[in-house]
Amino acid sequence: SNHLSAGRPSMGQFSWYLLQIWKILLGQNVPHNVPRTPSFRLLLVIWMACSFLVTVIYKTNLIAHLTIPKAPFRPESLSDLVTTNTYITGPPYANALRLFFLNSENAEYREMGDRFKFVESMEDGMELARKFGSSAHVEDRIYLLFEVAKSYT
Numbered sequence: 001s002n003h004l005s006a007g008r009p010s011m012g013q014f015s016w017y018l019l020q021i022w023k024i025l026l027g028q029n030v031p032h033n034v035p036r037t038p039s040f041r042l043l044l045v046i047w048m049a050c051s052f053l054v055t056v057i058y059k060t061n062l063i064a065h066l067t068i069p070k071a072p073f074r075p076e077s078l079s080d081l082v083t084t085n086t087y088i089t090g091p092p093y094a095n096a097l098r099l100f101f102l103n104s105e106n107a108e109y110r111e112m113g114d115r116f117k118f119v120e121s122m123e124d125g126m127e128l129a130r131k132f133g134s135s136a137h138v139e140d141r142i143y144l145l146f147e148v149a150k151s152y153t
Contacts, residue, residue: 089125
């Protein structure tokens with residue numbers, strides 16, 4: 001039967017058109033016996049362009065998801081530090097901060113106070129954090145920003 005007969009399409013014609021639309025979306029061949037009206041051809045070209053974009057975007061995202069390694073989890077808050085079993089390093093003069101953590105009413109702060117370890121210098125603390133990834137170093141903000149900019153960028 002002719003799928004392109006005049007008048008309202010039957011259910012068989014509708015399913016044929018639907019199949020042709022899905023073929024284009026999936027990158028299959030374009031049907032040869034399509035209506036020759038300019039409006040239908042314009043619709044077909046627009047559908048083909050959209051289908052091409054959707055398939056390219058999907059394929060590139062899939063390839064990226066399968067090939068790019070997932071970034072390791074980086075704690076952004078104190079709660080994240082507690083849940084990741086991370087310990088805090090700090091210079092010897094940061095004992096007041098350790099005592100603040102230990103004497104706090106907040107359970108997370110007390111947990112971090114228990115994990116506080118002293119290191120001799122900012123470089124030692126940063127080296128531990130860089131090598132093992134299981135520590136966070138506490139230092140004066142301005143000094144830390146200066147040292148990071150000087151040594152690690």
